Amino acid sequence: SLQLLHQEEGQDGHNCLVFRFSLSDSMLRFWFHSISGVLHGAVVLITELCERNPETLEQFRKTVPDLVQIMKGLVTTGYSPEHNVAGISDPFLQVRILRLLRILGRNNDAASDAMNDLLAQVATNTDSSKTAGSAVLYETVLTVMDIKSESGLRVLAVNILGRFLLNNDRNIRYISMTSLQKIVVTDHNAVQRHRGTIVDCLKDPDASVKRRALELSLALVSAVNIRSMMKELLLFLSSCPPELKAQAACGIFNAAERYAPSQRWHIDTILHVLTTAGGDVRDETVPNLIQLITTASDLHCYTVHKLYRALITDISQQSLVQVACWCIGEYGDLLLRGECDEIEPVQVSEDDVLDALETVLQSHMSSPATRGFALTATMKLSTRITDNVDRIRSIVSIYGSCIDVELQQRAVEYNALFKKYDHMRAAVLERMPVIDKSSPDHSNGESGGGALKEVEPPKLKQGEAVTAQEPANQVHDGDNSQDGHNTLMYSSPTLTVYEKNGVTLKLHCHKQSETGLTVTLTASNSSDWDMSSFTLQAAVPKVRLPPNPVYMLISHK
Numbered sequence: 001s002l003q004l005l006h007q008e009e010g011q012d013g014h015n016c017l018v019f020r021f022s023l024s025d026s027m028l029r030f031w032f033h034s035i036s037g038v039l040h041g042a043v044v045l046i047t048e049l050c051e052r053n054p055e056t057l058e059q060f061r062k063t064v065p066d067l068v069q070i071m072k073g074l075v076t077t078g079y080s081p082e083h084n085v086a087g088i089s090d091p092f093l094q095v096r097i098l099r100l101l102r103i104l105g106r107n108n109d110a111a112s113d114a115m116n117d118l119l120a121q122v123a124t125n126t127d128s129s130k131t132a133g134s135a136v137l138y139e140t141v142l143t144v145m146d147i148k149s150e151s152g153l154r155v156l157a158v159n160i161l162g163r164f165l166l167n168n169d170r171n172i173r174y175i176s177m178t179s180l181q182k183i184v185v186t187d188h189n190a191v192q193r194h195r196g197t198i199v200d201c202l203k204d205p206d207a208s209v210k211r212r213a214l215e216l217s218l219a220l221v222s223a224v225n226i227r228s229m230m231k232e233l234l235l236f237l238s239s240c241p242p243e244l245k246a247q248a249a250c251g252i253f254n255a256a257e258r259y260a261p262s263q264r265w266h267i268d269t270i271l272h273v274l275t276t277a278g279g280d281v282r283d284e285t286v287p288n289l290i291q292l293i294t295t296a297s298d299l300h301c302y303t304v305h306k307l308y309r310a311l312i313t314d315i316s317q318q319s320l321v322q323v324a325c326w327c328i329g330e331y332g333d334l335l336l337r338g339e340c341d342e343i344e345p346v347q348v349s350e351d352d353v354l355d356a357l358e359t360v361l362q363s364h365m366s367s368p369a370t371r372g373f374a375l376t377a378t379m380k381l382s383t384r385i386t387d388n389v390d391r392i393r394s395i396v397s398i399y400g401s402c403i404d405v406e407l408q409q410r411a412v413e414y415n416a417l418f419k420k421y422d423h424m425r426a427a428v429l430e431r432m433p434v435i436d437k438s439s440p441d442h443s444n445g446e447s448g449g450g451a452l453k454e455v456e457p458p459k460l461k462q463g464e465a466v467t468a469q470e471p472a473n474q475v476h477d478g479d480n481s482q483d484g485h486n487t488l489m490y491s492s493p494t495l496t497v498y499e500k501n502g503v504t505l506k507l508h509c510h511k512q513s514e515t516g517l518t519v520t521l522t523a524s525n526s527s528d529w530d531m532s533s534f535t536l537q538a539a540v541p542k543v544r545l546p547p548n549p550v551y552m553l554i555s556h557k
Contacts, residue, residue: 039070043096050103061104064111068118071097075125086130098122098139105147112148119144123156128163134172138164138179145183155190158183162194170206177201177212184219195220199229202236207243214244218251226259230269238276245280249273253285263296264342267303271320275310278317286322293327294434302342304331309346312356316365322373325360328353329377330431333384350385354378358395368404375399375407379414383429393418494522502527 046063049056074089074097085091101118105111122140127133137160144157164176177198184191198220201213214236221229230252237248252273260266270289274281293303307324315321328335338347360366360374375396382392396418399411417425498505506522525531 040093040096043067043093043100047096047100047103050100057104057108061108061111064101064104064114067097067101067104068115071101071118072121075122085132087127088130088132088136091132091136094122094136095139098136098143102139102143102146105143107148109148115143115147116150116153119149120153120156123153123160128160128167131169134164134167134169138175141179145179154187158187158190158194162197165194165197165201170204170209173201173204174206174209174212177209177216181212181216181219184216188220191216192220192222192225195225195229199232202232202240207241210240211244211247214240214248214251218255221255221259223259223261226255226261227265230255234269234272234276237273242280245277246282249277249281253281253288257288263292264299264302267292267296267299268306271306271310274317274320274323275314278319278321281319286319289323290326293323294432297434299342300327300331301334301337301340303327304335305340305343305346308335308348308353308356311360315360315363318365318367318370321360321366321370325357325370325373325377328357329373329380332377332381336385350381350388353381353385354388354391354395357381361395361399368406371404371407372410375410375414379417380429382418383426503531 046060050060071094074094088094101111101115105115119140123137123144126136126140128137141157141160144153149157158180161176161180164172167173167176180191180194180198195217198213198216201209202217204210204213217229217233221233233248233252233255237245237252240248253270256266256269260269267289270285270292274285274289293300296303304327307320307327310320311324311328332353334340335346335348335353336350357374357378361371361378366374378392378395382389385392393415396411396414399407400415402408402411417428421428494506494508496504496506502525504522504524504526506524508520508522510518510520521536523534523536
C-alpha cells in the first residue's frame with residue numbers, strides 16, 4: 001500500500017494531498033512500530049511528501065521523537081538479525097531515517113535539539129571500517145552540517161570526515177574531501193586540524209582525488225601556514241599532471257598575493273612557478289609580476305641577477321623569459337655592476353647580456369610577444385652600456401625588415417631613435433616609473449580620491465624638438481544647470497606641447513561624460529611670414545578604445 005501511495009504521489013501530488021492531511025497519530029505510530037519493510041516504506045513516503053510539499057513539514061515534525069527512538073534502537077540493541085549488514089543493524093533504514101531527520105531539522109531549533117544527542121551517539125558508536133558503517137556515518141555528517149547543531153557536534157562531524165581520508169577506498173576519500181570543501185568556509189579551524197592528511201592526498205595516484213585535494217589545500221592556506229603550505233604546493237606543482245598545472249599555478253599566485261610575508265618571498269614564489277609551469281600561467285601573470293618588481297625598489301638588483309640566471313638556463317618558459325627580458329632592459333646596469341648584497345652576483349660582461357637577448361630573438365621557441373620583449377630590452381641597454389652601442393644598433397636594424405609586422409614596427413621606430421632622434425634616446429628609454437595598482441591611472445580612469453599635481457611643460461633649448469606629454473591634471477567637478485540637468489565636467493588647463501620658430505601647439509582636454517572626451521589642439525604662428533605644408537600627426541597608445549570616439553578639434557591662428 002505504501003509503495004502504491006508513493007507511486008501515486010509521484011504521478012499526481014494533488015490526489016495525495018487529502019491523504020497527507022488525513023494521517024492520524026495512530027496511523028503514524030502503527031507504521032513506526034511495524035516490521036522493517038513497512039517502516040522503511042513509511043520513512044520513504046514521508047521523505048517524498050516533505051520534499052515535494054514543504055507545507056507538510058510542520059505536520060511531520062511531530063514524528064521526530066519517534067524517529068529518534070527508532071534510530072537509538074538500531075544503534076544500541078539492533079533491530080533484526082536478518083537485516084544485519086557487516087555488523088551494522090539495517091544500514092538502509094538508518095540512512096533513510098537520517099535523511100528524513102535532516103529534512104525535518106533544517107532551519108528548526110526544536111527539531112534540531114531533539115536529535116543532537118542521537119547524532120552524537122550514532123557518530124561515536126558506528127564502526128567506520130566497513131562500507132555500511134561509512135554510509136551511515138556519512139549521512140550523519142550531512143545531517144549534522146545541515147541542521148542547527150551544536151559546535152562540538154560539528155567538530156565531531158569534521159573529525160569523521162578526517163578519518164575517511166585515511167580509508168583505503170578512494171571513493172570514500174573523494175567524498176570526504178568534497179564534503180570538507182563545502183564546510184571549510186564555516187568550520188575553517190576544525191578542517192585545519194586535518195591539513196596534514198589532506199596534503200598527503202596530493203600524492204594519491206587517482207586524478208580525481210588529486211584535484212579535490214588541491215582545491216581543499218588551496219582553501220586551507222592562511223597567513224599562519226603560508227610558508228609550509230606553499231612548500232607542499234610547489235612540490236606538487238613540479239610533479240602534478242599537466243591538466244592540473246594551470247589550476248595549481250593560479251591558486252598559488254592568488255595565495256601568494258594575499259598572504260605573502262615579504263616582497264622577496266612573493267617574487268621568489270612566482271619565479272619558482274614560472275620556472276616550473278611557465279607555459280600554463282594566465283596572460284596577466286607577466287604584467288602583475290612586473291608591477292610587483294617595480295614596487296620592490298630595494299630588490300631590483302636581486303631580481304635581475306636571479307632572472308638572468310634563469311634566462312641563460314632555460315628559454316622554453318615564455319612567461320619567465322618575458323619577465324627576464326624586461327628586467328634586464330630596465331635594470332641591466334645593476335646586472336653589469338656585479339654587486340648584490342642579497343644574492344651572489346653574476347659576473348657578466350656586456351657581450352654576455354647581449355648574447356642572451358640575441359639567443360631569445362633567434363630561438364624558434366620564442367613567441368612574437370617574447371621577441372618584442374627581447375628587442376625592447378636590447379634597445380634599452382643602449383643607454384645603460386657604453387662599449388656595445390654599435391652592436392645594439394646592428395641588432396635592431398636587422399629586424400627592420402622582419403616578417404612579423406609588430407616586431408618590424410618596433411625596429412623601425414628604434415632605428416629612428418638612433419638616427420633622427422638620437423638626442424631624445426636617453427629620455428625615451430629611461431626606467432619605467434613605479435606603477436601603483438591603487439593609483440587612478442591604474443584603475444581604468446576611476447578616481448582614486450586624491451588630486452594629481454599638474455605636470456609643467458618641459459623647457460626646451462633652442463633648436464630642440466619636444467614630444468607631447470600626457471597631462472596629469474587635477475580632476476574637479478563642475479555644475480551645469482542648463483535644462484535642469486547636472487552634468488559632471490572634467491577639464492584640464494591648457495598645456496603647451498610644442499614651441500619652436502614661432503610655431504606654438506597647445507592641447508586642452510574637456511570631458512562632459514564618462515565616455516565623451518574632446519581634445520582641442522590650438523596651433524598658432526607668431527612669425528612674420530606665412531607657413532605652408534603644415535602637417536599634423538597624432539599617435540595614440542595601442543589600447544581598447546571606449547564605445548564613443550575621442551574627437552580632436554583643430555584651430556589655427
